[in-house]
Each structure stands twice: as structure tokens, then as C-alpha cells.
Amino acid sequence: MSKALLFAWVGLLLLLAGSVLITALVPGPAYIGLNIGFAVLMAALIFTVFMKLRSADGLLRLFAVGALMWLGFFLLFSLADFLTR
Amino acid sequence: MPTMNTMTSAPAEQFDDLDQQLRADVMGMWVFLATEMLLFGSLLTGFVIFRIQHAAVFADAASHLGLKLGSINTAILLTSGLTVALSEQAVSSGRRRSAFSLLLISIVLGVTFLCIKFYEWYIEYTEELMPVLGLPFRFKGEHDHVAELFFNFYYMMTGLHAVHMIAGLGVLMVILMQIARWSEPGRVTRQARIGGLYWHFVDVIWVFIFTLLYLLRS
Structure with a gap:
């Protein structure tokens, strides 16, 4: 079992949890930029590791x-x- | 590097070897995914423009969506991405039983995602928040016509994504049958790689749909 795939999956779940927490906890418009940033990071993880762009x-x-x-x-x-x- | 499996079947006549055929297949899939990016990109851009113009009402409308169910569904889809990727690895290293089990788990997770999505739509239907096919729309808040626009985008985006999920599940089921037969391991390896790319792309689309629709709510 590939460690990279598992780490990517854990990273994705942590980013998801972070996004939901930001929505609940961060007041004002700052959370919008943070949420978009988290979504871009999640997409980057999927592209590079799951879709193998890295290799x-x-x-x-x-x-x-x-x-x-x-x-x-x-x-x-x-x-x-x-x-x- | 060619694996033991890819060497057991012959390439199509226009290719020198199976690795070249796999590279061409993967390239073709990426070109297709580029067109899909523009399809969803236009929808998401349209949504963002209206989100900027009607920030308060769109945020209010978004708070009517089920954040808990949406988050669970996102976790399920991301987990299915992991099992699909692991299944691809198992296929290419000739571990047929693992590949079959992992792909079956992926299909079950995909079906679970769709069931939860349909349940969400049912809840919104009972709350009269489904402005499609002439159904009544009653929004408890100001500017209900703007809220209706939000829900039009919501059903368009989640509906189009669900159609892609169903297509993806069909692809995974075909690969599952190929793994069960295991008559052409080289072909299964290519199909698993290409089918996996499509599935992961559907994950990426959902990440942005979830962020824009469910998370931007205040």
C-alpha cells in the first residue's frame, strides 16, 4: 500500500475538516479566501498524487x-x- | 517501466508497445478532462459572478443547505478516491483480489454518496426549496427571487455532478467485470488508469462545488 496515497488522503480529510471549522469559527469575509485556498490545496493534492501528475x-x-x-x-x-x- | 501484467497482452497495431498505448490513452483522457474543466468552469464562474453581486442573499440561501451531510459526502468521495487509486496500484502489480475488493468498495462509496445526495434533495423538496419543474418555492427570507437563482445554480451544479458520478460508476463497474474475468491484464491496467483519472477529476469538481455552495454561508 502506497504511503503517498495514504498521506494524501489524510491531508485531504484534514483540509476538509479545516474548511468546515473555518466556516464555523472565522468571522467576516476572510473565511472566503481561506476556504477557496483550502479547496485549491485539496485539488492540487488530488491532481499530483491521485492523478499521478507528480510522476x-x-x-x-x-x-x-x-x-x-x-x-x-x-x-x-x-x-x-x-x-x- | 512495463509491468508483468502489461507484457501479457499485445498492443493495438498502431502502437509500438503497451506503454506507448497507455501513455496515449492517458493523454487522450487528459484532453477530455480539459473540456470538462471548461464545462464546469463556466458554471462555477457564473455562480461566482452572482455570488459577488448578491453576497448577502446567496450566503443566506447557502445556510439552508445541510452542511453536515455535505461534509460527510465530501469525506466519502475523497475516501473513494483513495480506494480507486489503491485499486489501480493493485491492478498494475497483478494483485487481482485486492484490486477487485478495493474497486468494489469504491463503487459502494460512490453509490452511498449518491444516496445521501438524493436524500438531501428530498429534504429540500419537502422544505419547498426546489424551484424546478414548476414546483412551489418558498424561501423564508428577503429577495426570494435571488434565493431562487442560488437554488437554480445548486441543482444545476449538483445535478450535473451527479450525472458524472453515475457515468463514473458505470465505468468502474465495467472495470470491475474486467478484473473478475482477468482475461487481458494489460487492457485492465489501462482501463483502471483511465477510469481512475475520470473518478479523481469528479472528486476535484465536487471539492469546488462543496466549497462554493455549502461553505460560503455568512
Whole structure:
């Protein structure tokens, strides 16, 4: 049994618990940024360990990063107006 | 590096060897997942724009969702991600019985997730918070038309995710049958890898749906 997979799973559950606790305990809008940050960390753990991007070859990583980059452009251009008002 | 299993069956004729075929399959799956990212990305972006415009009402509407059930469901889905990944490892190292058991556990966890999700929808239906198919919508708060927009997003996002879960469960069941037969270990290894990628991606989508819908509530 892979230790990396188990550590990733434990990390994911800790991040989940942290997110729920933040929602309950942290007042004001600061918790929104923390929750989004925790979600990004969880996604990064799944991408790198469960989806094996950590050990993937360069071309596959390029495809994965490309997909995230286009999504990033999409989010940035869609939200730029609303976030800068 | 080719494993003992991947060497027991021949590659398709357009490939030099099974490793090249596996790399091509994985690449194809990532291209498909990129299109899925944009599908869910557009939905999530639409939600975020309205969340910024109607912060107070969306937060109030979110507080009507079951945080406890949502959190349990998230833990279940993350655990199914672990068992799918472990099953992939077992398949590639030829541990057929472990692979079968782990994948079966993953399917049970996936079905449990969907049952809890359906139960949540039933609770929302009884509370008249389901503004779909002409059903009555009664929101105890101000700006009920904005709250209705929140719940439209909620059903669209969780519904689309559930459809992906059902498709993923179908894929896992096909792989389970292939493991039971074990007639082409090389093919099962590739299917487990590709099916696993899809399942993990569905996990990632849920993490963001859970965060945006359930956690941003004040």
C-alpha cells in the first residue's frame, strides 16, 4: 500500500475538516479566501498524487497545465470586471 | 517501466508497445478532462459572478443547505478516491483480489454518496426549496427571487455532478467485470488508469462545488 496515497488522503480529510471549522469559527469575509485556498490545496493534492501528475512525463504535465491555464484565463477575464469594481 | 501484467497482452497495431498505448490513452483522457474543466468552469464562474453581486442573499440561501451531510459526502468521495487509486496500484502489480475488493468498495462509496445526495434533495423538496419543474418555492427570507437563482445554480451544479458520478460508476463497474474475468491484464491496467483519472477529476469538481455552495454561508 502506497504511503503517498495514504498521506494524501489524510491531508485531504484534514483540509476538509479545516474548511468546515473555518466556516464555523472565522468571522467576516476572510473565511472566503481561506476556504477557496483550502479547496485549491485539496485539488492540487488530488491532481499530483491521485492523478499521478507528480510522476507524469513532461508532455502530460504540459497538457494538464495547459488545461488549467485556459481555465485560469477564462476565470480571470470573466471575473476581472466584477472583482475590480 | 512495463509491468508483468502489461507484457501479457499485445498492443493495438498502431502502437509500438503497451506503454506507448497507455501513455496515449492517458493523454487522450487528459484532453477530455480539459473540456470538462471548461464545462464546469463556466458554471462555477457564473455562480461566482452572482455570488459577488448578491453576497448577502446567496450566503443566506447557502445556510439552508445541510452542511453536515455535505461534509460527510465530501469525506466519502475523497475516501473513494483513495480506494480507486489503491485499486489501480493493485491492478498494475497483478494483485487481482485486492484490486477487485478495493474497486468494489469504491463503487459502494460512490453509490452511498449518491444516496445521501438524493436524500438531501428530498429534504429540500419537502422544505419547498426546489424551484424546478414548476414546483412551489418558498424561501423564508428577503429577495426570494435571488434565493431562487442560488437554488437554480445548486441543482444545476449538483445535478450535473451527479450525472458524472453515475457515468463514473458505470465505468468502474465495467472495470470491475474486467478484473473478475482477468482475461487481458494489460487492457485492465489501462482501463483502471483511465477510469481512475475520470473518478479523481469528479472528486476535484465536487471539492469546488462543496466549497462554493455549502461553505460560503455568512
